[in-house]
Amino acid sequence: KAGVTQTPRYLIKTRGQQVTLSCSPISGHRSVSWYQQTPGQGLQFLFEYFSETQRNKGNFPGRFSGRQFSNSRSEMNVSTLELGDSALYLCASSSLYGTYHSGANVLTFGAGSRLTVL
Amino acid sequence: QKEVEQDPGPLSVPEGAIVSLNCTYSNSAFQYFMWYRQYSRKGPELLMYTYSSGNKEDGRFTAQVDKSSKYISLFIRDSQPSDSATYLCAMSEELLTFGKGITLSVRP
Numbered sequence: 001k002a003g004v005t006q007t008p009r010y011l012i013k014t015r016g017q018q019v020t021l022s023c024s025p026i027s028g029h030r031s032v033s034w035y036q037q038t039p040g041q042g043l044q045f046l047f048e049y050f051s052e053t054q055r056n057k058g059n060f061p062g063r064f065s066g067r068q069f070s071n072s073r074s075e076m077n078v079s080t081l082e083l084g085d086s087a088l089y090l091c092a093s094s095s096l097y098g099t100y101h102s103g104a105n106v107l108t109f110g111a112g113s114r115l116t117v118l
Numbered sequence: 119q120k121e122v123e124q125d126p127g128p129l130s131v132p133e134g135a136i137v138s139l140n141c142t143y144s145n146s147a148f149q150y151f152m153w154y155r156q157y158s159r160k161g162p163e164l165l166m167y168t169y170s171s172g173n174k175e176d177g178r179f180t181a182q183v184d185k186s187s188k189y190i191s192l193f194i195r196d197s198q199p200s201d202s203a204t205y206l207c208a209m210s211e212e213l214l215t216f217g218k219g220i221t222l223s224v225r226p
Binding site: 004035041042043044045048056090092106107108109110111112 | 159160161162163164167206208212213214215216217218219
């Protein structure tokens with residue numbers, strides 16, 4: 001069973017540019033969550049999509065947006081990049097809505113997209 | 119005060135040592151408690167999961183939750199170099215909140 005695939009794995013952008021990151025969840029998983037990971041703040045929740053609808057959103061500015069397609073693949077976009085947006089962006093998929101866990105509902109993370117903003 | 123506080127690292131131990139990793143939290147509504155392990159250049163993977171207070175054992179790993187003290191721990195017995203990774207505690211009522219993680223290095 002293929003895991004969560006994130007592309008691109010590494011990218012370098014300059015301030016003011018925008019970036020789009022892609023996530024393909026595990027086949028059959030309908031929930032996709034996005035997290036930002038930095039050494040200073042750790043893992044911070046960005047948003048979650050389930051069946052093409054945003055269900056939950058973290059405390060990030062409107063420059064961060066996302067969407068989910070009918071095949072459950074998801075993209076996130078960051079516009080007007082700032083130096084502080086440099087981070088590892090992680091996507092996670094699960095079979096059920098909501099990021100709480102039962103024994104059957106496990107968040108599976110991708111390897112992440114490492115964004116560097118110069 | 120952040121909702122979840124995790125002991126800062128890094129932590130370096132010799133092979134075979136018992137490792138204790140700890141987190142405290144402030145939100146008494148948290149019901150689900152997890153430990154994730156993250157190897158370098160990889161995403162986090164679920165290591166242990168517990169619901170409410172108590173202990174859960176899985177091989178060399180034991181997860182402990184004390185809801186009255188708002189304190190969770192992960193114990194690793196007979197630590198191995200392959201245990202070298204970043205360990206993140208996480209807990210949720212509905213949305214997952216992660217600790218910042220602690221990097222563990224097990225020296226051969």
